[in-house]
Amino acid sequence: MTGEPIGGQRRAVVVGAGIAGLTAAIALRQRGWQVEVLERATAVGPAGSGLSLWPNGLRGLDTIGAGTAVREQALSATEAGMRDTSGRWLARTDIAAVRDRYGDLVMIHRTELFDILRGTLGAGALRLGAAVRAVDITGNGVRVQHSLGTSDADLVLGADGINSTVRELHWPGAPGPIYAGYTAWRAIVTPRAPVRSGGETLGRGERFGIAPLRDGRVYFYGSANLPADAISPDGELTELRRRFGDWHDPIPALLDATDPAALLRHDIYELPRIAGYARGRIALLGDAAHAMTPNLGQGANLAIEDAITLAALLDRHRDIPSALTEYDRIRRARVEPLQRLSRRMGVALQVSPAPAVLLRDVILRLTPPSVALRGLAPALTWEPPR
Incomplete structure (x- = not known):
């Protein structure tokens, strides 16, 4: 297999039109690649949830010209931290200090981020309803067979999520997803009274997070230690009210x-x-490569980093396999420690026995804000490759 492109212009097939896939497609298209994005769903852009874009992710979006639009549609974080169920602060995050040291931090509706990425990508690249069936190595490239036909490329990117078809086809011995031990509920609501303060409330084996969005909307999530596939017999909202309905304001109002x-x-x-x-x-990007628990709020940001890094390395190395080898080395060294940290945070924040909850809360109260601020550095100091 040579490193030369098929027919002159280099071609890429991106499997999956999530954050990683769309960002990669934009970055490659802006570099002169012919790009085709195959998405099995018939619509792109999940509704009903928000996400945090940290300074590292925003730097990546700036490199493809999407950062300004994201900041215009997002809400800059104002107040955050961790509370107990009565509303008393256990630890407060100095957002101004985070911004001064690391850069912008914003919250955005997922649908709005997808709209921005689709608009930046432009017309003609995205093919909906294209379920991938095979990815075959050919003499001078890769052939992708899907429900809409066949696509030949120099490069295939698997950005198709935690249950990746590309990973299943070409990493046959790779372990599958494992359950983290807790479930999560999410919604975006418009409460009657404005909510200006965000953060997370910690209980015993339960958490509730609040993130204000633009235009008075609020994204919230709740989590609880439960067996996988557990059923809420009286409905999910009833279950949330049972678990969180007597926690501090504005949690009851958000549920209402x-x-x-x-x-x-x-x-x-x-x-x-x-x-x-x-x-x-x-190559695999985003959740297809390294799906992690959401405790660091870094999933989308690391997906953006993957895409930007890969595109830069394909500029640096004309030989595609050489570029992907370096991508693998750089990204695994970057991502795997954050995966482990997020997993450990989930274990600590979801503890249930009363002595462990007490110890957790005492540690949070006694940790100096300056220590917490420095602890963000491994995630937030990433810079796009030149």
Whole structure:
């Protein structure tokens, strides 16, 4: 297999139109690649949840010209930290200090981020309803067979999520997703009274997070230690009220503003370490490579980093397999420690026995804010490759 492109212009097939896939497609298209994005769903852009974009993710979006639009549509974080169920602060995050040291931190509706990425990508690249069936190595590239036909490329990127088809086809011995031990509910609501303060409230084996968005909307999530596939016999909103209805304000008001039909519930899974993110002319990005628990708020940001890093390395190395080898080395060294940290945080924050809860809360109260601020550095100091 040579490193030369098929027919002159280099071609890439991106499998999956999530954050990683769209960002990678934009970055490659801006560099002159012919890009085709195959998405099995018939619509792109999940509704009903928000996400945090930290300074590292925003730097990545700036490199593809999407950062300004994101900041215009997002709400800058104002107040955050951790409380107990009565509302008393256990630890407060100095958002101004985070911004001064590391850069912007914003919250955005997922649908709005997808709209921005689609608009930046432009027309003609995205193909919906294209379920991938095979990814075959050919003499001078890769052939992708999907429900809409066949696509030939120099490069295939698997950005198709935690249950990646590309990973299943070309990493056959890789372990599958494992359950983290807790489930999560999510919704976006518009409460009657404005909510200006965000953060997370910690209980015994339960958490409730609040993140204000633009235009008076609020994204919230709740989590609880439960077996996988547990059923809420009286409905999900009733279950949330039972668990969180007597916690501090504005949690009851947020639950009162919730439409049961718009409430999402997903068990939390993560991907164990796999043996590399790249093989030949095929690479994995985002959750397809390193799905992690959401405790650091870094999933979307690391997906953006993957895409930007890969595009830069493909500029640096004309030979595609060489570029992917370096991508694998750089990204695994970057991501795997954060995966482990997020897992440990989840264990600590979801503790249930009363002595462990007491110890956790005491540690949070006694940790100096300056120590917590320095602790963000491993995640937030990333810079796009030149």
